[in-house]
Amino acid sequence: MTLVLPRGWTEDPAVLDARRLDRSGVDPGGRPRAVVIAESVDDVVDTLRHAHAERIPVVTRGAGTGLSGGATAGDGTIVLDLSRLDRIREISVADQVAVVEAGVITADLDRAAGEHGLRYAPDPASVAISTIGGNIATNAGGLRCAKYGVTRDSVLGLEVVLADGRIVRTGRRTVKGVAGYDLTSLFVGSEGTLGVIVAATLRLRPAPDEVATAALYLPDVDTAAAAAAALTAARIQPAVLELLDGACLSAIDPRGPGGAFLLVQTDGAGAAIEMARAHEILAGFGEVRVAADPAEAERLLAVRRGALPALERRGRVLIEDVAVPRSRMAEAVTAISGISARSGIEIATMAHAGDGNLHPILVLPHGRELDDEVWAAAGEVFTTALRLGGTLTGEHGVGTLKRRWLADELGPDVLELHHRVRSAFDPHAILNPGKALP
Numbered sequence: 001m002t003l004v005l006p007r008g009w010t011e012d013p014a015v016l017d018a019r020r021l022d023r024s025g026v027d028p029g030g031r032p033r034a035v036v037i038a039e040s041v042d043d044v045v046d047t048l049r050h051a052h053a054e055r056i057p058v059v060t061r062g063a064g065t066g067l068s069g070g071a072t073a074g075d076g077t078i079v080l081d082l083s084r085l086d087r088i089r090e091i092s093v094a095d096q097v098a099v100v101e102a103g104v105i106t107a108d109l110d111r112a113a114g115e116h117g118l119r120y121a122p123d124p125a126s127v128a129i130s131t132i133g134g135n136i137a138t139n140a141g142g143l144r145c146a147k148y149g150v151t152r153d154s155v156l157g158l159e160v161v162l163a164d165g166r167i168v169r170t171g172r173r174t175v176k177g178v179a180g181y182d183l184t185s186l187f188v189g190s191e192g193t194l195g196v197i198v199a200a201t202l203r204l205r206p207a208p209d210e211v212a213t214a215a216l217y218l219p220d221v222d223t224a225a226a227a228a229a230a231l232t233a234a235r236i237q238p239a240v241l242e243l244l245d246g247a248c249l250s251a252i253d254p255r256g257p258g259g260a261f262l263l264v265q266t267d268g269a270g271a272a273i274e275m276a277r278a279h280e281i282l283a284g285f286g287e288v289r290v291a292a293d294p295a296e297a298e299r300l301l302a303v304r305r306g307a308l309p310a311l312e313r314r315g316r317v318l319i320e321d322v323a324v325p326r327s328r329m330a331e332a333v334t335a336i337s338g339i340s341a342r343s344g345i346e347i348a349t350m351a352h353a354g355d356g357n358l359h360p361i362l363v364l365p366h367g368r369e370l371d372d373e374v375w376a377a378a379g380e381v382f383t384t385a386l387r388l389g390g391t392l393t394g395e396h397g398v399g400t401l402k403r404r405w406l407a408d409e410l411g412p413d414v415l416e417l418h419h420r421v422r423s424a425f426d427p428h429a430i431l432n433p434g435k436a437l438p
Contacts, residue, residue, distance in 0.1 A: 030075030049165035062131030068399025102133025139189035141395035146354025212275035217258025225330035247348035324390035
């Protein structure tokens with residue numbers, strides 16, 4: 001019997017080429033078999049039923065902003081594009097939840113919540129272009145992680161299409177709930193390997209009444225890390241606590257001040273009081289510039305936001321993502337600087353200093369491939385994070401880039417459990433094969 005192709009199926013070479021890569025720079029080679037541009041959940045169901053029957057690999061994607069190679073699609077795959085599943089189904093002010101489809105742009109949800117005096121807390125750097133489904137699939141973070149946590153902390157429930165086309169719903173609308181295994185958290189960060197997330201029930205939070213912003217330039221990363229640690233020791237909980245090293249600052253402005261930059265933002269009803277306490281502590285490390293108004297706050301935030309574009313102008317970038325205990329952050333940055341010196345590869349580091357998540361960015365001359373020397377330097381960064389009690393990835397996911405190192409972090413027994421879980425959800429291994437697990 002000949003199966004009817006799902007609606008939205010196309011084999012147009014231009015469409016295939018436009019949707020086979022993500023922002024990681026990884027090219028798996030070849031060309032997908034087809035792209036399905038889903039207009040509804042039924043289209044997703046039909047696609048997975050077809051793929052399951054024909055044993056065709058499926059790679060799900062939203063905006064393609066991933067940095068780990070998780071949405072790359074090689075020969076013979078079906079790319080399932082969810083970008084048109086972009087409805088905000090509901091915003092409940094009473095329950096402070098939103099029900100949204102996977103293709104909703106993260107910033108669009110935050111703006112819609114803002115019309116009701118609420119906000120969606122996760123704010124990855126790609127907030128203006130990334131989708132909720134992709135954020136959930138990688139458990140994305142962002143600048144506000146220091147206070148509000150990563151995406152998982154805002155996901156209450158999910159609507160998921162399994163590999164065989166069945167629709168399941170996990171979680172609930174309530175903040176509390178411990179009935180059954182926590183399948184919702186299992187799907188978060190699973191990188192499209194356990195099911196296709198088509199909708200989510202998300203926790204919203206009250207928009208803060210006040211926001212206070214400050215920044216300071218410091219002589220080096222050790223001093224900046226010490227300043228961040230001093231805030232933590234004083235029980236101050238910034239909403240944003242970001243660090244840039246000297247290489248980032250040099251890319252932004254070679255004549256600019258300082259060997260490190262620390263950005264601090266507090267929010268809520270006591271934002272000004274908390275910032276006054278932070279100012280008192282930070283003044284012991286350097287000259288603190290407190291924003292006098294929202295425009296000045298935006299200028300300070302622009303320094304942090306401008307780091308990656310400035311590095312991208314210098315060459316091809318490989319954006320990495322490790323996390324270490326906050327107490328070992330300075331040690332990690334120092335070690336990364338040593339890796340850069342030994343390898344001859346420029347590595348600039350920016351960090352979510354509030355939670356120990358570092359982004360070492362390898363800056364390569366335009367035209368240089370990701371050769372063995374580049375991967376050797378990246379591997380040293382990963383093993384350094386593990387040596388310091390950290391993790392290979394804080395928010396970007398494993399994808400294809402970090403599969404070879406995952407066993408070092410998990411160990412053989414835990415890795416076996418991962419494979420058994422994956423097989424239970426997808427026995428024919430059609431969902432995003434070659435990703436997330438070695």
